[in-house]
Amino acid sequence: MANVVDIVTDLVNPILDELTFELVDIEYVKEGKNWFLRVFIDKEGGIDINECALVSEKLGEKLDTVEPDPIPQAYFLEVSSPGAERPLKKEADYEQAIGEYINISFYQAVNGEKQYQGFLEKLDKETLTLRVKIKTQEKTMEFERKNIAKARLAIQF
Known part of the structure; x- marks a missing residue:
C-alpha cells in the first residue's frame, strides 16, 4: 500500500x-x-x-x-501557506530562490557547523553556492547538495 x-x-x-x-x-x-x-x-x-x-x-x-x-x-x-520561510524542496524552488536569503542545514556538520544562512548565489546538480557573513566578513562558500538535509527561505535580521 x-x-x-x-x-x-x-x-x-x-x-x-x-x-x-x-x-x-x-x-x-x-x-x-x-x-x-x-x-x-x-x-x-x-x-x-x-x-x-x-x-x-x-x-x-x-x-x-x-x-x-x-x-x-x-x-x-x-x-x-508555507509562510515566509518556505521550504525549498523541488529544483524549481531552488532556482526561484537564486539571489534570496536562505537557510541550509546538513546531515553532518560542515566546517564545524550544522547550518548556514546566506544569499544563494548559484547552483547546479551537485553544488550550491552561498554568500555568507561570518562575524564581520562576507565569504562565498560552496556546499555539496547531497549533504543538505533541509533548505528554506530565511528572514534576514
Whole structure:
C-alpha cells in the first residue's frame, strides 16, 4: 500500500491544478497523541485563508471517499501557506530562490557547523553556492547538495 503522503499527493494535485495553486509540501506527523496531515500550498502573490479553506474542503471530501481508508486513525487536516520561510524542496524552488536569503542545514556538520544562512548565489546538480557573513566578513562558500538535509527561505535580521 502506498504511504499517506503519496496518496494525498495524488488526491490533492488535481484540485490544485484546477485552481492553479502549487503544492509545496505534505507532512503526515504524530505530535503527542494526535496525528496531523498538513498540506502546504501557494500561488503567485500568496495564498489567503479562504483559498486554504476551499482546498481543505475539497481534499476532505476526496479523502472521505477513498476505499480502503488510507488514514484509518483520527487526524487533523491542516491546509496552509508555507509562510515566509518556505521550504525549498523541488529544483524549481531552488532556482526561484537564486539571489534570496536562505537557510541550509546538513546531515553532518560542515566546517564545524550544522547550518548556514546566506544569499544563494548559484547552483547546479551537485553544488550550491552561498554568500555568507561570518562575524564581520562576507565569504562565498560552496556546499555539496547531497549533504543538505533541509533548505528554506530565511528572514534576514
